[in-house]
Amino acid sequence: MKKIFxxxxxxxxxxxxxxxxxxxxxxPPLHPGTxxxxxPEDLAPLFxxxxxxQEMSAEREIAIPEPVQEALKLxxxxxxIRATGLExxxxxxxxxxxxxxGVSPAGSHKPNTALAQAYYNKxxxxxxxTTETGAGQWGSSMALAGQLFDLEVKVYMxxxxxxxxxxxxxxxxxxxxxxxxxxxxxxxxGRKVLAADPDSNGSLGIAISEAIExxxxxxxxxxxxxxxxxxxxxxxxxxxxxxxxxxxxxxxxPDIVIGCVGGGSNFAGLAFPYLRDKINGxxxxxxxxxxxxxxxxxxxxxxxxxxxxxxxxxLVTMYTLGHTFMPPGIHAGGLRYHGMAPMLSHVVKxxxxxAYSFNQVxxxxxxxxxxxxxxxxxxxxxxxxxxxxxxxxxxxxEAGEEKVILFNLSGHGHFxxxxxxxxxxxxxxxxxxxEKDLEVGFASTEGLPPA
Numbered sequence: 267m268k269k270i271f272x273x274x275x276x277x278x279x280x281x282x283x284x285x286x287x288x289x290x291x292x293x294p295p296l297h298p299g300t301x302x303x304x305x306p307e308d309l310a311p312l313f314x315x316x317x318x319x320q321e322m323s324a325e326r327e328i329a330i331p332e333p334v335q336e337a338l339k340l341x342x343x344x345x346x347i348r349a350t351g352l353e354x355x356x357x358x359x360x361x362x363x364x365x366x367x368g369v370s371p372a373g374s375h376k377p378n379t380a381l382a383q384a385y386y387n388k389x390x391x392x393x394x395x396t397t398e399t400g401a402g403q404w405g406s407s408m409a410l411a412g413q414l415f416d417l418e419v420k421v422y423m424x425x426x427x428x429x430x431x432x433x434x435x436x437x438x439x440x441x442x443x444x445x446x447x448x449x450x451x452x453x454x455x456g457r458k459v460l461a462a463d464p465d466s467n468g469s470l471g472i473a474i475s476e477a478i479e480x481x482x483x484x485x486x487x488x489x490x491x492x493x494x495x496x497x498x499x500x501x502x503x504x505x506x507x508x509x510x511x512x513x514x515x516x517x518x519x520p521d522i523v524i525g526c527v528g529g530g531s532n533f534a535g536l537a538f539p540y541l542r543d544k545i546n547g548x549x550x551x552x553x554x555x556x557x558x559x560x561x562x563x564x565x566x567x568x569x570x571x572x573x574x575x576x577x578x579x580x581l582v583t584m585y586t587l588g589h590t591f592m593p594p595g596i597h598a599g600g601l602r603y604h605g606m607a608p609m610l611s612h613v614v615k616x617x618x619x620x621a622y623s624f625n626q627v628x629x630x631x632x633x634x635x636x637x638x639x640x641x642x643x644x645x646x647x648x649x650x651x652x653x654x655x656x657x658x659x660x661x662x663x664e665a666g667e668e669k670v671i672l673f674n675l676s677g678h679g680h681f682x683x684x685x686x687x688x689x690x691x692x693x694x695x696x697x698x699x700x701e702k703d704l705e706v707g708f709a710s711t712e713g714l715p716p717a
Contacts, residue, residue: 268350270512272343278507279330281500284538284609286326287545292612293717296570296581301715304580311482312489314390317383320497328500330382337381337414341370342504346512351639353659360662360669361518362655365509365536366642367676372437374645374677375532376407376492379501383490384411393486394418398448398473400528401427401600401647402434403677404492409443422448422456422476424602425468426595433681448473455479455576467595470529470603475576493529494573494607502535505674510539513672520550520672522658526650527554527563527621528600530607532676541618552619554610555654557629559697560593562586562606563614563621567708570715573605583717584611587699588707594697596626597685600647604707622654625696629653630689633679645677646685 285291294303309318320328330338349362367375387395395417399405405421412419421443428435428447438445446452448468449459453476459466466472474491481489491498513519523540525533533554544550556563566585573579575589586605587593593602606614613619626646633649635656636642644652651673662669679686688694 267516268348270346270515272508272511274339274343276511277335277338277343278504279335280327281330282503282507282539282542283323283326283328283500284541285324285496287542288612289545290616292608293583296715298572298577298580301581308580312478314386314392314488316386316389317497320500321495331385334382334385338378338504343508344369346509346516348516349640352636355635355639356656356659356663358659358663359666360659360671362659362671363513363516363518363520364673364675365505367505367532367674368642368678372403372406372410373680374403374407375502375505375535375674376404377410378504378535379492379498379531380404380407380411380490381414382501384408384415384417387488387490388415388417392417392488394420394484395490396420396422396477396480396487397490397492398422398424398470398477399427399492400424400470400602401645402431402438402681403600403645405443405445406434406437407492408490409438409441412443413441419443420480421445422450422473424448424470424473425466430597430684431681437681448476450476452476453479469575469592471573471575471589474574475578478574478578479576493531494605496609498531499534499538499607499609502531503538505532505535506537506539509536509672518670521669522551522553522671524553524555524651524654524658524671524673526601526647526676527556527606527610528603528647530610532674534607534610536674537619541613544618553654553658554614554619554621555650556621556623557596557601557650558623558625559596559699560587560602561623561699562604564623565704566606567711568611568615569711569717571605571711581714582608584608585614586711587704588710590710591707596697597646597682597688597694601650624650624653625698627689627694627696630694632656642675643679643686644675645679646682648676651675
């Protein structure tokens, strides 16, 4: 069986909240000013109360509202596919499955939470949304959700990605969003960054600061985030919940679960429903794959840090390179973030999930092999998961073991062909920050509360 589909009746009716099953809980988020534990009222300027409640909830299951379920039916359930062509090319005894999230209208997993966030904002009477985007998948998804739920959307897009991915901009505009490159002249913080560095490539940390500044200055506006926060990871668990049903149909149980990580949402979406099984005794290995150019989990520091450059977000405990860290302009723009989701950071810290990093060129090697064997051209971000799966399959081949490998193909690469052009022309370069580079970033966490 190559593809396994579910019917709309099989779609999850609830999201899964891993907080209910963790042996220990992460440290509480802190107010950026007082450094005291955060209360719901502290988040009210940014988010509707329903999302704040989800952010702090310890309930195992949270109902998906009917309007969100109906909107998700535009493309869900997404297919689970057996990578038989890739298996043959690698000569591995392993079985490789991938959950394909590129079938969404925006081409990635991001609408799973964008629709939910748009719905809850609409319910609270919000008229306008601000957000940031790196590679453009999140901005595209929020633009789509804004259109479906009648919300105005303003997107601050990291400048290097704004320049690299013009068709992502056109996609957002097609759904009615307003997009500006970040750092921009639209905010006080953006103007400050440009004054210091007129040629700044931008970063997700800077773009988040701009979007938050914009949101808090208008009563009709709230802010949305595409990864990192607990409620975002919660909404993505539709991926893993569907996958568990599909793997049952396939008659297989994964030995290894893999996903790329930038902020952590697509990995958590697939992995957290399976991580519950590991917590309860199942023998499953989890591999979170990140770029060597932005090695948050593999070389980062576990501490309290800000989620943005201007220090406007709450302080959370996470693996971080420091909120001032400026990642290089690699083509996996969605993975260029200095921090990692607190909940994912916590399970890595607890030894439940292992972290790996790969260089850009070897990731594109895996991406082109996948395109040739499976027919899908993957996004640069998702290609990190493919590289992780290829390595796991080759390990199984070396050991002569019939492992079952499952990974999340979080999006297609149809808007990333300039990256493939650079790869085929031999123009992609690998980059790994030096210890000195990391020390500069870590310095920005000095004086902050310890984890």
